Amino acid sequence: MDFNDTPEEAAFRAEARTWLSSVAAPRDTRTSFAIGQETGEFEAEFPAQRVWQQKKYDAGFGAIYFPQDVGGRGGTSLQNMTFMQEEARFDVPVTAHFMIVNRGCCSLLMKHGTPEQKALIPATLRSDLIWCQLFSEPAAGSDLAGLRTRAEKDGDDWVVNGQKIWTSNAQMADWGVLIARTDSNVPKHKGLTFFIVDMKSAGIERRPIKQLTGASNFNEVFFNDLRIPDAHRVGAVGEGWRVAVAFLSGERTNIAIKELMPLIGGIVNLARQTEINGRPAIEDGEVRARIASFYIREAGVRFTVQRMLTALSRGETPGPEITIGKYTLANLVQEMTAFALDLQHAAGAVMSPAFAPFDAVFQSEWFGSVIDRLGGGTDEVLKNVVGERILGLPEDIRVDKTMPFNQVGK
Ligand SMILES: Cc1cc2nc3c(=O)[nH]c(=O)nc-3n(C[C@H](O)[C@H](O)[C@H](O)COP(=O)(O)OP(=O)(O)OC[C@H]3O[C@@H](n4cnc5c(N)ncnc54)[C@H](O)[C@@H]3O)c2cc1C
Numbered sequence: 117m118d119f120n121d122t123p124e125e126a127a128f129r130a131e132a133r134t135w136l137s138s139v140a141a142p143r144d145t146r147t148s149f150a151i152g153q154e155t156g157e158f159e160a161e162f163p164a165q166r167v168w169q170q171k172k173y174d175a176g177f178g179a180i181y182f183p184q185d186v187g188g189r190g191g192t193s194l195q196n197m198t199f200m201q202e203e204a205r206f207d208v209p210v211t212a213h214f215m216i217v218n219r220g221c222c223s224l225l226m227k228h229g230t231p232e233q234k235a236l237i238p239a240t241l242r243s244d245l246i247w248c249q250l251f252s253e254p255a256a257g258s259d260l261a262g263l264r265t266r267a268e269k270d271g272d273d274w275v276v277n278g279q280k281i282w283t284s285n286a287q288m289a290d291w292g293v294l295i296a297r298t299d300s301n302v303p304k305h306k307g308l309t310f311f312i313v314d315m316k317s318a319g320i321e322r323r324p325i326k327q328l329t330g331a332s333n334f335n336e337v338f339f340n341d342l343r344i345p346d347a348h349r350v351g352a353v354g355e356g357w358r359v360a361v362a363f364l365s366g367e368r369t370n371i372a373i374k375e376l377m378p379l380i381g382g383i384v385n386l387a388r389q390t391e392i393n394g395r396p397a398i399e400d401g402e403v404r405a406r407i408a409s410f411y412i413r414e415a416g417v418r419f420t421v422q423r424m425l426t427a428l429s430r431g432e433t434p435g436p437e438i439t440i441g442k443y444t445l446a447n448l449v450q451e452m453t454a455f456a457l458d459l460q461h462a463a464g465a466v467m468s469p470a471f472a473p474f475d476a477v478f479q480s481e482w483f484g485s486v487i488d489r490l491g492g493g494t495d496e497v498l499k500n501v502v503g504e505r506i507l508g509l510p511e512d513i514r515v516d517k518t519m520p521f522n523q524v525g526k
Contacts, residue, residue, distance in 0.1 A: 121198075128195050132202045135175055140206040143378070159331060162288070165212035169243040179222075179241040186226060187238030193425040204375045213333075214246050214285045220366040221247045221293055225312075228351045228359055233312060236291065248289035249367075250280045250313065250337060251360065257282070258497045260295075261304040261357060262516075262524070265339065267296035267311070274298075274311065274349070276319070276342040284491075286322045286335040289315045293363065294344075295356045300522040307521055308356035312348045319343065328483065367492040368442040369424065369434070376414045376449070379481070383407060383456050386473065390459050397459055410452050417445050436506045443498045446488035453482035 121129060172178035173187075180196040182188020189195075200211075222237045229237075239245045256263035265278025276296055286292070292313040299307035313320070319342035324332035351359045384407060387398040397403045424437035456478035457464030469475040489495050503509040516524045 125194065125198060128191075129198050129202060132177060132199045133205075135177065136202055136206045136208075139171065139175075140208045143205055143207045161209065162212065162214075165209045165214070166243050166246075168209040169212070169215055173242040178243075179219075182222060182226075182237075182241060186222065186234065187241050194422075197422070197425055200375050201377075204378050214288075215243065216367060217249050217285065218243060218245075218247050220249070220363050221291070221312075223366050224293065224350065224359065224363050227362065228310075230347070232347060233350065236312075240291075245290045246285055246288050248283050248286040248292045248315070248337075249363075250283055250286075250292045250294040252282045253279060254281050258494055260360065261308065263295065263297060263308070265294075265296045266300075267298050267309060267344070269298075269346075270343075272346050273343045274309075274346065276311075276339045276344060278339050280337040280339075281325075282334050282491075283322075283337045284334045286315070286337050287324050287332070291315060292337075293350075295360050297521065298353055298356075301520050302354070303518050304516060304521045304524065305357045306354055308360070309353050310350040310356040310359040311344050312350060313342070313344055314348070317342055317344070364492060365438060368438045374445060374449070376417070376445070376452075379449070379452055380407070380410050380414060382474065382477070383410065383452060383459075386456055386459050386478070389473070390461070403459070406455055410448070410455075413444065413448050417441055417448065420444070436502065439493075439498050439501045439506075442488070442492060443495060443502075446485070447495070449488065450482070450485035453478050453485050457482055 169178055176189050177199055179188035180191040180199055181193045182190075184190040218240050222240050225233050225237055236245060240247060251260055251263075253263045253265060263278075265276065265280065267274040267276045269275075274296075276294070278296065280294075283292075292315050294311045294313045295308055296311065297307050298309040301307070315322075319340050321338040321340065323336040323338070325334055325336060326332055327334075384398065387403050387407065388396055390397045392400045392403065420437050421441045424434040424441060427434040427437070460473055460478070463472055464479070466472040467476055467479050472479055493501075500512050504511055
């Protein structure tokens with residue numbers, strides 16, 4: 117693979133840089149290096165993130181790899197990556213988590229949606245509409261196919277009852293993607309159906325969960341006789357698992373393509389300003405070795421992700437790169453931010469922006485870093501994927517895989 121820009125890629129990069137310079141100031145990399153883990157500032161940051169997404173969209177940079185007929189630029193995933201690299205040089209809001217979900221919903225509707233459902237895509241790409249992902253339940257996270265929310269057919273509607281949890285952004289969402297059980301007489305993966313849900317419908321109760329950061333990014337969501345028209349079903353009845361798997365793979369891809377260089381630059385600056393044994397930390401051999409190791413691993417993830425993007429832009433389905441990229445990146449961010457807290461000595465334990473170095477950005481990014489190790493598949497689940505599908509190891513034990521769902525636990 118050639119990592120230099122082709123003439124076309126260089127032209128795109130120049131166009132992106134010119135536009136960014138016309139709407140934003142360069143980022144001061146000495147003080148600004150947040151990479152946008154979900155943090156305690158979430159609700160305050162949301163309006164600015166939304167406005168920035170709308171601005172990018174209107175300029176042709178907000179939906180780069182989506183086709184023009186659904187409101188995208190009709191560009192490539194590689195161009196998207198190039199734009200992200202350029203964007204990281206400017207003082208603009210970081211890419212919001214809601215856009216990961218929004219993009220996932222758009223990819224899904226493009227592939228499986230009816231014309232009426234596809235009509236929601238442009239407003240979603242522009243972030244005029246916010247979506248949430250109603251998958252996980254109290255007893256169905258990693259084992260998502262074990263979910264118990266029921267959808268029963270009643271005339272032209274489905275009547276839904278049950279509970280979801282960890283639903284990010286549900287409190288502000290206009291629409292949701294939902295997976296529910298429509299047949300309990302067949303094995304768990306086979307009796308599921310996928311829907312889109314108008315979150316303003318009667319029968320939906322959202323309860324924000326207070327997190328340790330003080331924010332409430334995610335919610336419990338309860339359905340009490342929620343009615344969903346059959347026109348809002350996505351894919352065939354009983355085919356919901358296949359649709360959900362495609363959605364989750366998109367989520368992993370988006371987590372894996374985070375731009376980490378600002379964070380590494382921030383750690384270098386921090387090491388220049390803090391001391392170990394009366395000398396700048398940056399002069400300490402062990403500190404330098406750790407930072408070098410972050411650079412090397414960041415490069416490893418970046419190149420792995422580029423293989424994935426190359427496959428995507430050739431219209432192929434990426435292979436294990438997604439799982440490896442997501443797993444490595446999530447762990448690397450947590451390790452880097454923990455290292456930054458260690459460098460701050462006792463101040464590392466201070467959350468207040470008024471007292472902690474760099475307005476406590478490392479602290480909030482560290483709190484946020486655990487999220488990517490869970491969302492879109494936990495580390496252990498991803499390792500199972502690598503073990504089974506890449507290394508060909510024996511399968512995890514799944515005693516209920518072929519059993520009718522209504523017999524599980526009896
Ligand atoms: C911040 C945040 C935001 C989220 N947002 C959303 C959202 O918007 N929508 C949504 O639907 N969900 C969301 N989730 C839920 C997320 O997808 C789940 O947390 C995740 O799938 C894990 O499920 P669980 O929490 O039920 O843990 P469990 O599945 O109960 O896992 C508990 C532990 O057991 C391990 N484990 C489980 N199964 C295996 C196995 N077979 N082999 C080895 N180890 C195993 C796990 O790795 C984990 O360490 C969010 C989660 C977080 C933390």
